[in-house]
Amino acid sequence: MTQIIANLAEISDAYDAVFCDLWGCLHNGVAPFPAAVAALQAFRAKGGRVILLTNAPRPKTSIIAQLDAMGVPRDVWDDVVTSGDAAQYAMLTGAVGHRVHFIGAPKDEAFFTDFAADLQAVAAANPPVQRVATKDAEGLVVTGLADDLTETPEDYRATLLLAKTLDLPMLCANPDIIVHMGDKLLYCAGALAKLYEEMGGRALYFGKPHPPIYDLARRRLQALGGAEDARILCIGDGIHTDVQGAIGEGLDALFVTSGIAQDNFGADQHNPDAALLQDWLDDMQLSPTYSIGHLR
Structure with missing residues (x-):
């Protein structure tokens, strides 16, 4: 049974590091949550390490720039790890071939050019990745929808059907299905991968919970x-990404109930209803170590 806590400080002495999700925990895609910022600053002030662990399909340099622009202080975190970083390694080493068809937004173009220091040598040691039309590709590289403000996965059905016919594997750089952008819900790469698998296609995943x-x-x-x-605590609002991933890795998890599943736990987002929460977790067949309304 999950233990509902009021703030991170209640349990922080038990941990030396946290792997903390971004969207829905530290920010809403538009602005940081002040209470979450303060909680992570306090954890670091006591000597804890904070790794921001995100299913964003872009390299960590892009995410750091985004956090800076959003106003997230640098003293909130020690390092950033993205699904994009992990997926880049797979792409460079030919997991879906070296001739690929790309599905993603203009903001994700850095996926093909911006490599962390530990990946630059990998890029140099392997054949260059070429972007081609679907009919000429060995695989798909998917970072998301080209325009997630207006499009849905159904807009890609024809492309995915062709790829399935050609038996192309899909590299999914972000397993998330949806994410909050302010008060909107946007589809992520995971939604395209899910549709592709429903068609009988093969998808490879590199972010949480993998x-x-x-x-x-x-x-x-x-x-x-x-x-x-x-001594590592995973924090996140995704039951099938953050929590399932933590459990699979043998790590403790703190589930933030005010994120993408917020409508299931009563009217007060700061204080989830214990009975509703436990019933929902039982339905999900997953049990985080702790739960909290908002990270604070």
């Missing part, structure tokens, strides 16, 4: 001094 992103997070945490798994 192991590659946690392996990368542990490596980058080790460079900061490391922490035993029992």
Whole structure:
């Protein structure tokens, strides 16, 4: 049974590091949540390490620039790990071939050019990735919808049907299905991967809840001094990404109920109804170590 807590400080002494989700926990895509900022600053002030762990399909440099522009203070985090970072390694090493068809937004173009230091050598040691039409491709690279403000996965059905006919594997750089953008819900790459799998296509995932992103997070945490798994806490609002991923990795999880599942736990987003929450978690067949209304 999950333990509902009022703030991170209640349990912070038990942990040396946190892997914290972004959307729905630290910000809403438009602005940071002041209480979440303060909670992570306080954790770091006590000597804790904060790795921001996001299913964003872009390299970490792009996410850092986005956080800066949004006004998230640099003293909130120690490092950033993205699904894009983990997926770039797979793309560079030919997981879906080196001739690929790209589905994504203009903001995701950096996926093909902006590599972290540990990936630059990988890029140099492998054949260049070429972007081609679907009919000429060996695989698909999907970072999201081209215009997530107006499009839905159904707009891509024809492209995905052709790819399925050609038996192209899909590299999904963001397993999330939806995300909050202010008060809107937007589709992510995971929604396209889900539709593709429903058609019988093959999708490969590199973000939460899948192991590659946690392996990368542990490596980058080790460079900061490391922490035993029992002293790492995963924070997030995605039951099938953040919580399922943490459980699969043997890590404790703090589930933020005010995120994408907020309509299931009563009218007061700051204080989830315990009975409603437990019933919902039972339906999900997943049990986070802790739950909290908002990260604070």
